[in-house]
Amino acid sequence: MRVLFTTTPGLGHMFPVVSLAWALRASGHDILVAAAGRREGHVQAMADAGLPVVEVLTVDKANRAFAAGVVAWMKNEGRGMTGRREWPRMAGKELARNGGGLESVARMYGPLSAAMADKVVSVAERWRPDLIVHTPLEGAGQLAAAKLGVPAVEQPFGFSRNEKAAPVLRRAMDEVYRAHGVSGPPERRVALSVAPRSMAGEVAGAWPMRYVPYNGGGVQADWLRVRPERPRVALTLGSVVVNWHDELGPLSWVVEVAKNVDAEFVLAVGNDVDPAQLGKLPENVRPAGYVPLTQLLATCSASVHHGGSGSTMAPLDAGIPQLLLPQAADQFVNADAVVKRGCGLATEGAVDTDLIVRLLSDERLATAAAQVRAEMRGMPSPAEVVPRLAELAG
Structure with missing residues (x-):
């Protein structure tokens, strides 16, 4: 055929x-x-x-x-x-x-x-x-x-x-x-x-x-092959948002918020945008450039992203909670689907410490995410x- x-x-x-x-x-x-x-x-x-x-x-x-x-x-x-x-x-x-x-x-x-x-x-x-x-x-x-x-x-x-x-x-x-x-x-x-x-x-x-995610391949760095002792959070804006104006605006909160959370944040926004535009990053924020999302999520406890379809489906496949910051296109639809199922959160407003702490600590989110992963695998x-x-x- x-x-x-x-x-x-x-x-x-x-x-x-x-x-x-x-x-x-x-x-x-x-x-x-x-x-x-x-x-x-x-x-x-x-x-x-x-x-x-x-x-x-x-x-x-x-x-x-x-x-x-x-x-x-x-x-x-x-x-x-x-x-x-x-x-x-x-x-x-x-x-x-x-x-x-x-x-x-x-x-x-x-x-x-x-x-x-x-x-x-x-x-x-x-x-x-x-x-x-x-x-x-x-x-x-x-x-x-x-x-x-x-x-x-x-x-x-x-x-x-x-x-x-x-x-x-x-x-x-x-x-x-x-x-x-x-x-x-x-x-x-x-x-x-x-x-x-x-x-x-x-x-x-x-x-x-x-849905079997594909987001490119890459040679794994040493830090990416093991799950860290403290929670790891993936931060990404997919393949479109950062290219509209070459800005990381939806992630501007990370400088002030991340330092208040006992977790490692991985800034995976590709190699074309300079994370320095966010300001001086706290020590627990790792700028990683391009990282295949599925490889990263396998070591993460949660994901924060813009709500693109690939960036939404990959955490579901990984069975981890996610926070969606919808900007355009089908991102609002994806955010609604995740919130209604109870496997993640969404906001069009400010991201603060309480929201990130809830993302990492609410067992109901983790349970629902695991259930969706099992459903997808079936x-x-x-x-x-x-x-x-x-x-x-x-």
Whole structure:
């Protein structure tokens, strides 16, 4: 079987498909990834995961297309260009008000999917996949599946609800659908669901699949191979937040708060942003640059982050409590899911010593986090989903 993966640009959309791609490849199937990046290095990061990748759009073109989608979305919302700098938070709030339904933001991904469409269809027509796996807001893969008459499988990334997004994305891509002589979505469509049922409820018709985190590899430092005697707390802002303005604002509290807590704080915010902007760090804060999150969380008692899907799902997989500081996109939806399940905390306000102490000492949070981890580990693994995909492809 040949499986083509198509992803929306951005590591938060790209990395979640890696585990399924690995599972397919390990089972003897051929895979190919058609992708574009929002920053230089994103496409290479997928290749570094050991996957064959075709770049379908340059970074500049991807960003211009996405910017056009943002403008169209804001005009549709009646906001014009006012507050354009604040659109990520506005979109995130709208998504949360809509119960996590991606149809509220799918329109803004139309121009980006349309810009990718010709190259994705060309790759598909030459490579002839039996199945196309796409991320929820990536429309070019769905178009290619419809044109080739092969099944399309949606690979989600977190707690957003995707059931009504495809028709909105299809309407936003009407011109490119007509250009390719395709009238509607693929006839055979399946959605996967990676969210544990106790946090997301039943998604009608979706195939459950365990979320297996992937966030890159690295050579482990000595300190990362052992769990410390006192609690260790991971601090991260994922792959997007620090890149908006090259700032660590959501973590500015760490200088004043960390020194009052008997714990080690690991500042894992990548290598492109200088932690010195936070000021003089207390001795119990370790600036670590880039650290693969799953390796770090295995030694941690808790995690503090912005609420991105990968940064939320990884602590759930590790079975540790988390504090979410939502800023934009689906982060408010993820925060709601974690708080309602009782396996973590969230705030849009100030982070103080009491909040961090509660994160580390509240046994109810730790118990719920352990329960969610056990639930996730009981879901079918990507390897166990592979035979169902092969049967779907026929």
